[in-house]
Amino acid sequence: MVPKIGYIDEFETIQYNEFKKYKDIAEKAMEAEDYPAAADAFLRGSMAIGKLAKVTENEKLREKRLTLAKNYMQVGKELKKGIIPVKSKPKEYKRSKEVHGSTIGTEPGEEEGFEKYVEQNLIATSRMTWENIGGLNSVKETIKESVVLSIIEEKPEAIKPWKGILLFGPPGTGKTLLAAATAGSLEATFFNVKVGQILSKYFGESSKLVSALYSVGRKKSPSIVFLDEFDSIALSRSGEVAESSRRVLSTLLSELDGLQDKDSGRYVLTMAATNTPWDIDSAVLSRFPKRIHIPLPDKEACLEIIRIHTIKEGLKLDEQILDEIAVRCTENLFAGRDIATLCNDAIWNMVRSENPALGSLADKPVDAIQEYRLGVRELTAGDFEKSFESVRSAVKARDVARYDKWAEEYGSG
Ligand SMILES: Nc1ncnc2c1ncn2[C@@H]1O[C@H](COP(=O)(O)OP(=O)(O)OP(=O)(O)O)[C@@H](O)[C@H]1O
Numbered sequence: 001m002v003p004k005i006g007y008i009d010e011f012e013t014i015q016y017n018e019f020k021k022y023k024d025i026a027e028k029a030m031e032a033e034d035y036p037a038a039a040d041a042f043l044r045g046s047m048a049i050g051k052l053a054k055v056t057e058n059e060k061l062r063e064k065r066l067t068l069a070k071n072y073m074q075v076g077k078e079l080k081k082g083i084i085p086v087k088s089k090p091k092e093y094k095r096s097k098e099v100h101g102s103t104i105g106t107e108p109g110e111e112e113g114f115e116k117y118v119e120q121n122l123i124a125t126s127r128m129t130w131e132n133i134g135g136l137n138s139v140k141e142t143i144k145e146s147v148v149l150s151i152i153e154e155k156p157e158a159i160k161p162w163k164g165i166l167l168f169g170p171p172g173t174g175k176t177l178l179a180a181a182t183a184g185s186l187e188a189t190f191f192n193v194k195v196g197q198i199l200s201k202y203f204g205e206s207s208k209l210v211s212a213l214y215s216v217g218r219k220k221s222p223s224i225v226f227l228d229e230f231d232s233i234a235l236s237r238s239g240e241v242a243e244s245s246r247r248v249l250s251t252l253l254s255e256l257d258g259l260q261d262k263d264s265g266r267y268v269l270t271m272a273a274t275n276t277p278w279d280i281d282s283a284v285l286s287r288f289p290k291r292i293h294i295p296l297p298d299k300e301a302c303l304e305i306i307r308i309h310t311i312k313e314g315l316k317l318d319e320q321i322l323d324e325i326a327v328r329c330t331e332n333l334f335a336g337r338d339i340a341t342l343c344n345d346a347i348w349n350m351v352r353s354e355n356p357a358l359g360s361l362a363d364k365p366v367d368a369i370q371e372y373r374l375g376v377r378e379l380t381a382g383d384f385e386k387s388f389e390s391v392r393s394a395v396k397a398r399d400v401a402r403y404d405k406w407a408e409e410y411g412s413g
């Protein structure tokens with residue numbers, strides 16, 4: 001056992017106070033519905049409690065702090081994306097990622113318990129708007145039309161709304177953003193479900209969770225059930241499949257079939273997202289007649305995405321430079337996520353060059369840091385140059401061709 005050193009105690013106290021400060025800021029910002037400020041406070045709070053966990057000797061306490069750090073990190077990140085948790089106290093924010101036995105208040109097994117769980121943990125409101133998404137104009141229109149059409153009550157029999165929309169395409173192209181914007185623009189109840197996690201954490205009980213999900217969805221309609229990482233469920237049908245996964249899938253299929261007929265007017269739209277549409281079982285695929293390709297951004301879309309992540313965040317960037325960066329982004333097969341990373345990295349390069357002594361501030365007291373005025377200037381081509389060296393696309397030309405081919409064969413809209 002390492003002897004306890006005085007400065008660790010002191011560090012713990014300072015760090016804990018630091019965490020407490022951000023926790024308070026986050027709580028207040030949530031109450032004031034100032035979500036950007038809340039996101040920032042959650043992320044900072046996560047870093048503070050994470051650092052504290054590292055020096056915590058008591059194992060249980062360390063675990064607890066690490067979980068809290070993860071929790072705060074996730075809420076912060078989701079808030080940044082525009083997904084807003086429903087709970088008003090940070091310690092109760094449990095996102096869909098945290099889905100596992102220990103976070104359930106009620107013992108799973110009772111139907112009511114599952115519904116309660118769904119209501120408390122899987123509903124998220126969203127502030128994401130269509131304007132936060134660069135490019136994808138025709139996709140946005142298609143989604144809007146489909147959703148609106150399904151909600152209009154009076155329409156001829158022959159016009160049947162889509163029950164399921166499948167978004168497919170390379171990683172980081174905006175699929176999750178589109179689902180969040182759909183929810184944000186409609187004031188529909190938005191269920192944010194990471195399918196893989198539900199499957200892996202619930203084992204035998206996950207099909208009950210799926211039933212509960214749709215049951216709550218119907219009660220709170222119009223609702224959108226967003227099944228992210230959809231391939232993990234659709235995959236599980238072929239080959240060696242666990243009985244429980246098979247049950248989940250058949251429950252999902254019957255929910256997708258039955259929704260509208262059971263109770264007309266109670267509308268639940270299922271949106272699913274995947275990177276590997278070719279792995280999806282054909283029975284599942286047939287329940288998603290609307291399959292929309294979310295491709296890599298073209299030059300115009302790159303321009304918009306760069307603007308969103310720089311100029312719209314209050315920074316300056318010359319139009320000519322912006323144009324050159326957009327061209328390079330398309331050449332490098334960048335997805336929106338890569339562009340966001342690139343912009344973020346370039347912003348950091350600018351901040352570092354304008355504030356060379358930033359690191360040394362860490363030794364100063366907190367109030368001195370808080371009062372420091374950060375130097376900021378217009379972004380230059382040089383800031384981006386370094387970033388282009390570090391950001392790499394996860395997509396190869398042959399992957400793009402594979403998505404195009406699948407879209408041609410199975411896609412719609
Ligand atoms: N069209 C876009 N406009 C603006 N930002 C974008 C766009 N596409 C991606 N981004 C940025 O990339 C991040 C990731 O996007 P998103 O989570 O929607 O990707 P995804 O398609 O769901 O990826 P995955 O398939 O890996 O789940 C976003 O939070 C955003 O910062």
Ligand SMILES: [Mg+2]
Nearest residue numbers: 175176228273
């Ligand atoms: Mg996603």
